[in-house]
Amino acid sequence: MNQRIVVIGANAAGAKAASKAKRSNPEAEVVLIDRGTFISYGACGIPYYVSDAVPRIKELMSTMAGVVRDSDFFRKVKGVTVRTNTEVTSIDRAAKSLELQDRVSGERSRLSYHRLVLATGSAPVVPKLPGVTLKGIATVKTLEDAELLRSHALPGAAACILGAGLIGLETAEALCQKGMRVTLLELKEQVLPGVLDPELAVKVERQLTRAGVEVRTGCRVTGFTGQEQVEKVMVDGAELPADLVILATGVVPNVELARAAGLEIGSTGALAVDAGMYTSDPDILACGDCCQTTHRVTGKGVFLPMGSTANKQGRVAGINAVGGEARFGGVNGTSIVRVFELTAGKTGLTEAEALAHGFSVETVLSPAPDKAHFFPGAKPILLKLVAEQGTGKLLGLQAVGEGEVAKRLDAAALAIGLGATVEQLAQADLAYAPPYSAAMDNLIVAADIMKNKLVGIARGFAPQEVKRKLDQGEQFILLDVRSPAEFQEVGIEGATLVPLGALRDRLSELPRDQEIIAFCKISLRGYEAQQILNGAGFTKAGFLDGGILAWPYELRGPLGS
Amino acid sequence: MNQRIVVIGANAAGAKAASKAKRSNPEAEVVLIDRGTFISYGACGIPYYVSDAVPRIKELMSTMAGVVRDSDFFRKVKGVTVRTNTEVTSIDRAAKSLELQDRVSGERSRLSYHRLVLATGSAPVVPKLPGVTLKGIATVKTLEDAELLRSHALPGAAACILGAGLIGLETAEALCQKGMRVTLLELKEQVLPGVLDPELAVKVERQLTRAGVEVRTGCRVTGFTGQEQVEKVMVDGAELPADLVILATGVVPNVELARAAGLEIGSTGALAVDAGMYTSDPDILACGDCCQTTHRVTGKGVFLPMGSTANKQGRVAGINAVGGEARFGGVNGTSIVRVFELTAGKTGLTEAEALAHGFSVETVLSPAPDKAHFFPGAKPILLKLVAEQGTGKLLGLQAVGEGEVAKRLDAAALAIGLGATVEQLAQADLAYAPPYSAAMDNLIVAADIMKNKLVGIARGFAPQEVKRKLDQGEQFILLDVRSPAEFQEVGIEGATLVPLGALRDRLSELPRDQEIIAFCKISLRGYEAQQILNGAGFTKAGFLDGGILAWPYELRGPLGS
Numbered sequence A, B: 001m002n003q004r005i006v007v008i009g010a011n012a013a014g015a016k017a018a019s020k021a022k023r024s025n026p027e028a029e030v031v032l033i034d035r036g037t038f039i040s041y042g043a044c045g046i047p048y049y050v051s052d053a054v055p056r057i058k059e060l061m062s063t064m065a066g067v068v069r070d071s072d073f074f075r076k077v078k079g080v081t082v083r084t085n086t087e088v089t090s091i092d093r094a095a096k097s098l099e100l101q102d103r104v105s106g107e108r109s110r111l112s113y114h115r116l117v118l119a120t121g122s123a124p125v126v127p128k129l130p131g132v133t134l135k136g137i138a139t140v141k142t143l144e145d146a147e148l149l150r151s152h153a154l155p156g157a158a159a160c161i162l163g164a165g166l167i168g169l170e171t172a173e174a175l176c177q178k179g180m181r182v183t184l185l186e187l188k189e190q191v192l193p194g195v196l197d198p199e200l201a202v203k204v205e206r207q208l209t210r211a212g213v214e215v216r217t218g219c220r221v222t223g224f225t226g227q228e229q230v231e232k233v234m235v236d237g238a239e240l241p242a243d244l245v246i247l248a249t250g251v252v253p254n255v256e257l258a259r260a261a262g263l264e265i266g267s268t269g270a271l272a273v274d275a276g277m278y279t280s281d282p283d284i285l286a287c288g289d290c291c292q293t294t295h296r297v298t299g300k301g302v303f304l305p306m307g308s309t310a311n312k313q314g315r316v317a318g319i320n321a322v323g324g325e326a327r328f329g330g331v332n333g334t335s336i337v338r339v340f341e342l343t344a345g346k347t348g349l350t351e352a353e354a355l356a357h358g359f360s361v362e363t364v365l366s367p368a369p370d371k372a373h374f375f376p377g378a379k380p381i382l383l384k385l386v387a388e389q390g391t392g393k394l395l396g397l398q399a400v401g402e403g404e405v406a407k408r409l410d411a412a413a414l415a416i417g418l419g420a421t422v423e424q425l426a427q428a429d430l431a432y433a434p435p436y437s438a439a440m441d442n443l444i445v446a447a448d449i450m451k452n453k454l455v456g457i458a459r460g461f462a463p464q465e466v467k468r469k470l471d472q473g474e475q476f477i478l479l480d481v482r483s484p485a486e487f488q489e490v491g492i493e494g495a496t497l498v499p500l501g502a503l504r505d506r507l508s509e510l511p512r513d514q515e516i517i518a519f520c521k522i523s524l525r526g527y528e529a530q531q532i533l534n535g536a537g538f539t540k541a542g543f544l545d546g547g548i549l550a551w552p553y554e555l556r557g558p559l560g561s
Ligand SMILES: Cc1cc2nc3c(=O)[nH]c(=O)nc-3n(C[C@H](O)[C@H](O)[C@H](O)COP(=O)(O)OP(=O)(O)OC[C@H]3O[C@@H](n4cnc5c(N)ncnc54)[C@H](O)[C@@H]3O)c2cc1C
Pocket: A008, A009, A010, A011, A012, A013, A014, A015, A033, A034, A035, A036, A042, A043, A044, A045, A046, A047, A086, A087, A088, A089, A119, A120, A121, A122, A123, A140, A141, A142, A167, A254, A257, A287, A288, A289, A290, A305, A306, A307, A308, A309, A310, B432, B433, B434
């Protein structure tokens, strides 16, 4: 008899594993099982279906050629047998057989396997709060959720979203675009915790506010009230009206089946697998959201459920399930999200993460146009680069802006994934023409600034540090080296103006014994001021990282807000 | 006395070297000399000034903050002394002094140096053809050229551009946008020779034609006629009317000064420098367009004059000129160009280049949407990946399309620059969300196809090969596995339709002893057909690389052209 490969879970990871297993060994019988009705759909597209950007739900389940990926498709095209509405209720590893239950008829049956692939995915966290089972409280995960959201997204109605992570933000945008009054509630003190350091998250929070989303960070939801249907969300004592509540506080891996079968669970609570996607049972592989994976920068196990990863892992599991030899090389923790006009994302570690992992870090804030600054349509992006002191190893890049952010993240993803140093990033031969970047791309500039910092040529002060100095009334000179016209328009309260072009002539006005922190719009001139001051024998000069454009606090002047 | 650093040439490389030298050693006297009037300008922006996209020429010479980078600016801000309209006419290496001539007064003088930096750049090739000195025949290099072009770019007038390289194409776009009737004349049989392999260049040629540019490849210009002003261009016997002629047939490095001083010239005719940007004289460095550099993939010397490279090299030369220790790591030969709606570019080697360098290559053509295919605004891009057989080392990526091409080039530039393999590219943790890519980014897909080819799972046929088979009437089956509806719309003449979904049931219709080359819109289904056929024991099955979307020849049907 031919070998039978059974795959549990027929979404990104499982459908990929099954398809690839069959391609890799056409003799094998491949069975793909899912307890749901819909399979092989782009969950990532749900927010865009909710917002009407994607007009028909079928598009989330169709191939590029417009064919719906249903059971028939998998049978005819991929040679894979699909069983939907079928739950696997237990795994008998000794007998190498599964217990199944038909979700429609309730009927139970058994199915044996030679090799088993677990692709059971993840489930949204549903907080155990009073009233959480009321109608109108939804998660964003399945196509059923998508239909519910779209039907509840009524203009003028109030939506409360719990969680300002990737899915919370995408959903906020979608509901806002449908005309809802959207409130975003986040326990942490910032939006996109885990993705951005706080000073970058501020940019995203401002964008949300500008777009009409009410953002409440550092706030705890304690419950929900209403008759059958949710009416109010209880937040820190107050009550917020809500016609629709979205739970977007993260997902947990579906590991019950694996756990019950005695498979090893990793430190993160997700399934432990090796680089070949093997679980602790050599006949059982796993892939996608149900798995723990390895972070390439830290070498540690992480639970970072992403559709990109699910597909790559599914391919590896599919190959290995039929005896091949593929390996999955870990992740950078890359993520990206569109938030109205902004794009935000990261690859590698944030500063907070790097510190938590014990790295001694140096950081750079570099805001600059995404194209040649003279090119029409150039838009600002803010990069934050994190590197290791001593080795100069790249640890992470964060990027936020209206301009071309994804490009810089992907290039950095390659660099970080390959273990590159800052010097290697600075040497990258990136594609330059005015419609695409400056002659020195934002990444090259960020790398150069980092090199300057690592060798002590550039002495940057983080905005947080400068703000603390200002708030505590420390003795120092905050030196604005922009032009008088720029100074007029917008500035930082407490700064002294000496335009860069006049600095060499006006050095006598500045005290040599005090800390001088220079800045401009982006701190390029701020850095040059530091160099001029150093050259003139001032030893306590430095600059404000990222200047005005990266300043996460209030600004002075008519353009300040 | 303080050391004096003299930099010859005050554009990208020289201005960068001078600025960085002064920052690196504020004690040094830095003198920046140029024979021209304008310095430190973005030559790359000229086409966009000609087209009016950049309204004022000043913008090409201004900082991000809007300050014009003139002599005054360099003195006040950078601490650099600039002498414009001053030509260096000879270098006395023994005496470490220069002979200068004032271009306005004609006066000669001498200037001594401790360290000299040559940043003399490049000059457009002016072909020695009869009539080439007529008025209205221009190059595209300086701001003077820019003004001349803009003033001659009159709606309805005829322009002939010699050379379909990067600058020729950008100029064609600019003049077309100004309403000129533009003819592009190229000696080679394709546009963008050296940047794209022919089957990708076809896409660019079609775009040019669509936009109204008349493209003539494989044609030789033999001269120009007219009274004072050019009137006609003589091409292969015929005469083309021309009110404006643009010479865009490449640039040559300005090395006369260096050659006369006995400095070593490299194999490409540009100045030989080491990784520290030192010439053969330890007191003379060089950077930018006048230099030869090392190609990271081949390890060979190349002359690839780019603004991006000039800036990076200038920085290295500036540091080292004052005794620092920086190194320039070579180039990938990356380039990018906007051609109306299209973007085209490459990093690393083309197939033709790789073959010429003796690599045994494998190639992939992968056309796919640049975003999730269901996401509104997704646009196709065509990637061509080139890798080395055996090692799986990445050699090059070419990309053409309306969609986000630059991102894929930059990510590949990092990978290729770091010496990555196809497997490492396939493992990249790229930033995925539907507005930015598919779950498996185009690069990952291209890498997977390449892996399949390298191990012999995927058997691709280049379009050129299939075309040859068709033209020579070879016995083989060209199997279209798309849907009947797709088949109706557009196709390749001579193909047989068996939709992929029906293939498993209709295998008996196909001959087992003949070559079967399957294809679809992009050849994803073509590849799947090959797998199904292989699985059923057909040994001579393969697919057409890149399918319909990459087919560079005529198509059949109403959507064919
Ligand atoms: C709204 C939203 C937006 C997202 N956006 C992005 C994004 O922009 N980028 C990105 O990379 N990722 C994104 N993701 C994440 C991405 O969708 C997931 O990583 C991906 O779907 C994981 O695929 P999977 O197959 O591993 O798991 P899942 O998609 O969770 O599928 C698991 C399947 O297993 C089935 N199953 C589970 N247990 C059993 C059982 N016992 N028996 C039978 N069947 C079972 C389930 O029914 C389910 O169909 C997003 C997710 C959501 C919800």
